[in-house]
Amino acid sequence: MTNALLKMHPVKSLGWVTLTSLLVLALGVVWDNWGDLLGPQAPNTAVTAPATEAEIEQGRYLALAGNCMACHTTRGGTPFAGGRRIDTPFGGVYSSNLTPDPETGLGRWTAQDFWQAMHRGRSKDGRLLTPAFPYNHTSVITRQDSDAILAWLRTLPPVVQAQPAHNLVWPVGTQPALAVWRSLFFEPSPFQVNKAQTAEWNRGAYLVQGLGHCAACHSPRNALGASGAVNDLSGGLMPVVNWYAPDLTRDTESGMASTPLAEIVRLLRTGASNTAQTSGPMGEVVQHSLQHLNETDLQAMAVYLQSRAQSTAQPTAKTPPARISLQVATQGAKVYENQCLQCHGERGEGVKTASGEVAYPTLAGNRAVLLNDPTNLVQLVLYGGYGPATQGHPRP
Incomplete structure (x- = not known):
């Protein structure tokens, strides 16, 4: 067969090779999806006990x-x-x-x-x-x-x-x-317990990788819309909605490695902590999901997320800031003075209430401000930076 192909006209030979490759690909896809392509299975007639x-x-x-x-x-x-x-x-x-x-x-x-x-x-x-x-x-x-x-x-x-x-x-x-x-x-990923970790860590991993589906936002997507693995938390731009989901394993982007565990739990539960505030899609997750979880599960998720960040090598060299012309910087300073200073302070120090709650976030040194990708800053300026209203943070 190979000798016959070599003796063919080059164009015909290429056509046969292409056809053969497509056939092999089709057979591989059918084999990989065999159980799904067969259609619905026979009805399950087994009698099950009513749910408690x-x-x-x-x-x-x-x-x-x-x-x-x-x-x-x-x-x-x-x-x-x-x-x-x-x-x-x-x-x-x-x-x-x-x-x-x-x-x-x-x-x-x-x-x-x-x-x-x-x-x-x-x-x-x-x-x-x-x-x-x-x-x-x-x-x-x-x-x-x-x-x-x-x-x-x-x-x-x-x-x-x-x-x-x-x-x-x-x-x-x-x-x-x-x-x-x-x-x-796609490959089903049933949860596998990591015996080297605690039960709390494994519970957090189960929630983050499974129902929490954190990697659906916090991992990059390719041209065909596929996200990373269920445990990929390396961050990425969310298509269509155009928010940047920070890398949860990099402390400069998420603060997960250095933030006290109690503050991570507080952020997940209320949408605000002493060092961060959720906005955009993450604010909606806190609003409709995370604030309703019990303290034990939120603690487990925080333990898992912090462990992932602390076990990831952190970059030592800081990325040099982009060069900004004096004209742009001057214009930006005027906009800040007219539109932002009253709430966020002359030097971006923010404002806290008498009880210590964040009234207006600190902008100086803020991780969202320092991200290399300015997408979220643009979104916040255009559409507002309000966090979610939660029981623990009723007046964002």
Whole structure:
């Protein structure tokens, strides 16, 4: 066969090689997605015991940890009824209805159906789901937690609301394209306990890598929209929304290595600490998810995040500041004097209340100000820098 190809015309030979390569690629994709491409499995007729109140409450708590409502609720709509448009670089994806309506929601889903969606990114009818649903992260969670979430979702009032059709550029969103994408970038990642670490560290890792899906924002995305591994916290620009998620392993960007553990917990719980304040997408995560978690889980997440930062080599040489012309600096000083000085102070020292709460953040030495990427500063100036309103920080 090889000798015959060599004797062919070069163009024909190249064509055969290309065709053969495409065939091998197609066979590899089919093999990699074999279980998913077969379609829905036989219905699970096994009788399961009704969920206990404790399991249902655990499911409610886990749904908060995963911030599920944020994507599965339209603005002003019924919680968890889906239909919210999620913009991607390739078009719009609409979230599904998680209420127990039998026609448009999860009313006819079994625990196995739900587990397949969480663990394999596959719907009840066998369709491969778009990775706007972070099934690489939900594949981390245990079957027990998956069942608990479904048990709680079944207690919601059923809402009739069909999922709108996605509006993605062709061929993105087609089943063959999703199969190829999954072969390239998706592999279920069930949580593996690190026996060298404490139970608290492992609980934090489980939450950060799984339902917290922190790497969905805090890792770079490639041209095909794939983020890093579930434990990649190296930071990156969030597409479409255009916020920069800081590198959580680099102290100059996040302060995770040097900030006292109690202050990290406070930041996660309230959105503000003595050294930082959350804004933009992270503010929404605190608002709708993290502030509702118990202190034990927030402490575990803080322990894990700080450990990751402290075990990462930190750069010793500071990046020299960009050269700014005297004209630009003078103009900037005038803008600051007219628009910023009254609240943030003459030298950017900020203002604190009598109780020590941050009223106006310190800008001098602020990590957000010193980031090499100025994206977040531009966003804050254009759209405001208010943190989330939380029980521990009611008046941001």
